[in-house]
Amino acid sequence: MDNASVTELSGPATALPPGGPPGAPTIAIVGAGFSGTLLALHLLRRSPTQTRVVLIERNAQFGRGPAYSSGNSSHLLNVPAGKMSGFQGDPHDFLHWLQGLSESELCGLAPAASTFVPRHIYGRYIRHLINQELKVPERGDQLKLVRGDVADIEEVPGAVRLTLDRNRTITADRVVLAVGNFPPAPPPVADPSFYDSPLYKPDPWAADALAELDPDLPVLLIGTGLTTIDSVISLLDQGHRGPITALSRRGLVPHRHVAPGLCPPPESDRFPTRVNALARMLRRSSARQVEAGGTWQSVIDEIRPITTELWQSMCAADRQRFLRHLRPWWDTHRHRVSGPVADRVEAARASGQLRIRAGRITGYRLERPDGPVEVTFRPRFQQTQDSVTVGRVVNCAGPDADYSRIRDPLVRTLLGKGLVRPDRLCLGLDVTGNCALLDKDGAISRRMFAVGPVTKGAFWEMTAVPDIRHQAETLAGQLSAMVRPR
Numbered sequence: 256m257d258n259a260s261v262t263e264l265s266g267p268a269t270a271l272p273p274g275g276p277p278g279a280p281t282i283a284i285v286g287a288g289f290s291g292t293l294l295a296l297h298l299l300r301r302s303p304t305q306t307r308v309v310l311i312e313r314n315a316q317f318g319r320g321p322a323y324s325s326g327n328s329s330h331l332l333n334v335p336a337g338k339m340s341g342f343q344g345d346p347h348d349f350l351h352w353l354q355g356l357s358e359s360e361l362c363g364l365a366p367a368a369s370t371f372v373p374r375h376i377y378g379r380y381i382r383h384l385i386n387q388e389l390k391v392p393e394r395g396d397q398l399k400l401v402r403g404d405v406a407d408i409e410e411v412p413g414a415v416r417l418t419l420d421r422n423r424t425i426t427a428d429r430v431v432l433a434v435g436n437f438p439p440a441p442p443p444v445a446d447p448s449f450y451d452s453p454l455y456k457p458d459p460w461a462a463d464a465l466a467e468l469d470p471d472l473p474v475l476l477i478g479t480g481l482t483t484i485d486s487v488i489s490l491l492d493q494g495h496r497g498p499i500t501a502l503s504r505r506g507l508v509p510h511r512h513v514a515p516g517l518c519p520p521p522e523s524d525r526f527p528t529r530v531n532a533l534a535r536m537l538r539r540s541s542a543r544q545v546e547a548g549g550t551w552q553s554v555i556d557e558i559r560p561i562t563t564e565l566w567q568s569m570c571a572a573d574r575q576r577f578l579r580h581l582r583p584w585w586d587t588h589r590h591r592v593s594g595p596v597a598d599r600v601e602a603a604r605a606s607g608q609l610r611i612r613a614g615r616i617t618g619y620r621l622e623r624p625d626g627p628v629e630v631t632f633r634p635r636f637q638q639t640q641d642s643v644t645v646g647r648v649v650n651c652a653g654p655d656a657d658y659s660r661i662r663d664p665l666v667r668t669l670l671g672k673g674l675v676r677p678d679r680l681c682l683g684l685d686v687t688g689n690c691a692l693l694d695k696d697g698a699i700s701r702r703m704f705a706v707g708p709v710t711k712g713a714f715w716e717m718t719a720v721p722d723i724r725h726q727a728e729t730l731a732g733q734l735s736a737m738v739r740p741r
C-alpha cells in the first residue's frame with residue numbers, strides 16, 4: 256500500500272475535510288476489511304465523479320481485516336481462486352492477477368482456478384485493487400483512506416458526523432458500517448474468573464494467541480470449526496508436539512472440498528422454504544447424487560446462490576429452528592476446507608495428537624496462576640463430567656455476532672444511543688433488505704447502512720467473498736443513486 260495515500264491527522268479536534276469541490280456528496284465507510292474496501296471500489300465505479308468516498312480503518316493494513324492478514328502461508332482460502340474475484344462481472348479478475356505474479360511471488364503455487372491460495376496473497380490482491388484506483392487521477396482524488404478509530408456517529412441536520420480517535424471528525428452524507436467480525440464470546444460458566452488469566456486467549460486471530468507456547472504443553476481449542484482448523488495448522492507449523500484437544504457442543508469438523516463430480520438433474524425445480532422439508536430434500540438429493548457417482552458437495556453448492564432467498568422466504572420460527580438444530584451441520588458441509596488442509600488435520604487426528612471432543616464446558620480450575628488449568632466439560636449425551644488439563648486455552652469458537660454483548664466501543668455507543676439495534680436472531684445488526692440500519696424503534700435510517708457479516712440477520716450467508724461482493728455491488732448502486740451533488 257502506498258502509505259502516502261493514507262491520511263494521518265494529528266492534533267485534537269481536527270475536522271477532516273473529505274476533499275473535492277464544495278457540496279460534493281461524501282460517503283464514509285467504517286472498516287476497510289474486504290466488505291468496506293469492495294464497497295468503496297464499487298462506489299468509485301458507479302458514483303458521479305464529484306462523490307467522495309472516505310474509507311476509515313483503525314489498523315495499519317487497508318483491505319485485509321483478520322481474514323487476510325494472517326502471515327502464515329499454510330492458512331489457505333477456503334474458496335478456490337476461480338471463485339474469489341472481487342467483481343461479479345469479471346469473475347476471473349483474481350485469477351488473472353494471480354497469473355501475473357512472478358514465480359518467486361507464487362512460491363511454487365499453481366495459479367489455476369481450482370487452487371486454494373494462501374490468504375495473505377488474497378489480502379495483497381485487495382490492496383492491489385485499491386492501489387489501482389488511487390493511480391487513476393480522478394479516482395485517486397475521489398477516494399480518501401483515513402487511518403483512525405471511529406468512536407461515535409451522530410445524525411446532524413442533513414448529514415452524519417463521525418468522531419474518530421483524537422477528537423477528529425468527519426461529516427458525510429451517508430455512512431456504512433463495515434465493521435466485520437468480532438472475536439468469539441467465551442462459553443458461559445458459573446465462575447468466569449479464568450477468562451482473566453493469561454492462560455486464556457480470547458482472540459484466536461491475535462498475534463499472541465499461540466505465541467510463546469511450550470511445544471510440549473497440552474492445548475485446548477474451544478470450537479471445532481474453521482478457526483480451530485487454522486489454529487491446528489498454526490500449531491503444527493510451529494512444531495507443536497503436545498496434545499491438542501478441540502471441543503465444541505457437537506464436535507463437528509468442516510468437511511473437505513472435492514473435485515466437482517457428475518451432476519444428475521436436480522430432483523425438482525422448486526426449493527421448499529419450510530426448514531424440515533428443505534433438509535429432507537437436501538438429504539434425498541445428496542443420496543441420489545452419491546448413488547449416481549456424484550458428490551453431496553454439488554447439492555450444497557447448487558443451493559448456494561439462493562441461500563439468501565431461502566433465508567428471507569422462511570418464517571421466523573423456521574429460521575430459529577434452523578439456527579438451533581441445523582446450523583452446525585450446515586456450516587460444516589457448506590464452509591469446507593481445501594484438500595491439503597484437510598489432509599494435515601486428518602493426519603493429526605490419526606496420530607492421536609489432535610482429539611475432537613463433543614461437549615459443553617462447565618468450569619475451569621487453575622492449579623497455579625501460571626497453570627496448568629483443568630477444564631471440565633459435560634460430554635454430549637452424557638450426564639457425567641470429563642476434563643482435560645492444559646497449559647493454554649484458545650477460544651476459536653467463531654466470530655461473535657450477538658451485538659447485545661459485543662464490547663466494541665463504537666457498537667456500544669451506537670446501541671446506547673438507540674441508533675442501531677441487534678437483529679432478533681442475534682446474528683448481527685438489524686437492517687432492511689437494502690442494508691439500511693434500523694434504530695431501536697425499528698425506524699429505517701436514510702443515512703446509516705451496513706455491509707458484510709454485520710447484516711447476517713437479514714441475509715444469513717453474508718460471510719464469504721462471493722456473497723459479500725454481490726451485496727457490496729448492489730449497495731454501491733443504491734448509495735450512488737441516493738447521493739447527488741448539493
Ligand SMILES: Cc1cc2nc3c(=O)[nH]c(=O)nc-3n(C[C@H](O)[C@H](O)[C@H](O)COP(=O)(O)OP(=O)(O)OC[C@H]3O[C@@H](n4cnc5c(N)ncnc54)[C@H](O)[C@@H]3O)c2cc1C
Nearest residue numbers: 286288289290313320322332333405434435436707719720
Ligand atoms: C480467519 C478468517 C478466514 C476467512 N477465510 C475466508 C475465505 O477463505 N474465503 C472467504 O470467502 N471468506 C473467508 N472469511 C470470511 C470473511 O468474513 C470475509 O471474507 C470478509 O473478510 C469479511 O470482511 P469484513 O470487511 O466484513 O470484516 P473484517 O475483515 O472483520 O473487517 C472489518 C474491519 O473494520 C475495522 N473496524 C472495525 N471497527 C472499526 C472502527 N470503529 N473504526 C475503524 N475501523 C474499524 C477492523 O479493524 C477491520 O479491519 C474468513 C473470515 C475469517 C475471520
